Amino acid sequence: MxxxxxxxxxxxxxxxxxxxxxxxxxxxxxxxxxxxxxxxxKSDLLxxxxxxxxxxxxxxHDSRPICESLLILEYIEEYWSNAPKxxxxxxxxxxxxxxxADFYDQKVKLATYLVLQTKGKDQDKAREDLVELLRVxxxxxxxDFPTKSPFFNxxxxxxxxxxxxxxxxxxxxxxxxxxxxxxxxxxASFFSWVDELKAHPFMSENLPPHDKLVAxxxxxxxxxxxx
Numbered sequence: 001m002x003x004x005x006x007x008x009x010x011x012x013x014x015x016x017x018x019x020x021x022x023x024x025x026x027x028x029x030x031x032x033x034x035x036x037x038x039x040x041x042k043s044d045l046l047x048x049x050x051x052x053x054x055x056x057x058x059x060x061h062d063s064r065p066i067c068e069s070l071l072i073l074e075y076i077e078e079y080w081s082n083a084p085k086x087x088x089x090x091x092x093x094x095x096x097x098x099x100x101a102d103f104y105d106q107k108v109k110l111a112t113y114l115v116l117q118t119k120g121k122d123q124d125k126a127r128e129d130l131v132e133l134l135r136v137x138x139x140x141x142x143x144d145f146p147t148k149s150p151f152f153n154x155x156x157x158x159x160x161x162x163x164x165x166x167x168x169x170x171x172x173x174x175x176x177x178x179x180x181x182x183x184x185x186x187x188a189s190f191f192s193w194v195d196e197l198k199a200h201p202f203m204s205e206n207l208p209p210h211d212k213l214v215a216x217x218x219x220x221x222x223x224x225x226x227x
Contacts, residue, residue: 007032008060010046012039014208014216016167017069018057023162023206024076027084070101073159084156096144100137101163107133109167115181116174116221127182134187142189151193157202165197173210177217 009025009032011018025032037046037056049058049065059066059075066075077086087094111133114126141150151161171194175181184191197203 005062006060008035009033010035010037010043010049010058010060011056012037014213015056016170019166019206019208020069020162021057021059021072021076023157023166023203024073024086026206027086027157027162027202028076028080028082030076030080070098070105070163073162077159085153086159086162088153097150097158097160100140100144100150101160103137103140104160104164108137112167112181116178127180130181131183131186134182134190138187138189141193149193149196151197152200157197157200161197161200161203164194165200165203168194169198169203169207170213173208173213174217177214178221 007025007030009018009021011022011034013036022034035043035045037043039056042054046056046058047054049060050056050067053067057067057069057072059072061075061079066072073086087097108130111126111130115123115130118126144150150158151164152158157165168190171181198207
């Protein structure tokens with residue numbers, strides 16, 4: 001490991017995927033430069049670094065690009081193997097954490113976007129689907145990790161804590177901007193975990209400013225159509 005290697009994060013404000021990478025780098029104590037990308041006018045550096053998807057986040061490590069947030073988190077954990085650890089040593093436990101991180105991205109987050117992008121009866125159905133997926137997530141976490149929270153590694157945030165917390169800890173900003181997304185009472189366990197994550201000093205210090213995030217979400221989902 002070269003402690004003097006150059007690390008650059010290409011990201012954009014309000015992106016939970018980018019926030020994950022930022023949290024992991026800061027938690028590990030890895031110095032890095034942050035470059036804010038305008039996704040309406042993507043830089044040549046971003047297009048060269050991620051020519052397939054042309055999106056953020058991208059981690060540049062000594063000019064070598066790593067793309068996709070979950071893969072970047074694993075790269076950070078493997079390359080900078082110092083404490084605090086994001087993943088446990090036990091291979092099976094690591095595999096379960098990876099499974100639920102992928103479930104959260106591929107099922108829960110996609111269902112959340114459907115709630116944000118639909119209206120009327122379609123939105124009601126999307127909201128019910130989200131409640132059910134969160135129930136599956138809750139039951140899976142309780143079954144696979146009955147004695148120890150997978151969201152924390154001791155006093156530090158873990159891999160899964162970063163994945164979930166980077167987006168879910170902003171749910172109040174999303175609901176202020178857009179309206180009710182899910183049902184706190186029907187997914188009580190999930191929201192209790194989120195509240196615990198949000199109360200963690202490291203997470204609370206690094207979340208995006210509430211008002212600025214609300215303004216961005218309103219601008220994104222309530223754009224005035226061009227005439």
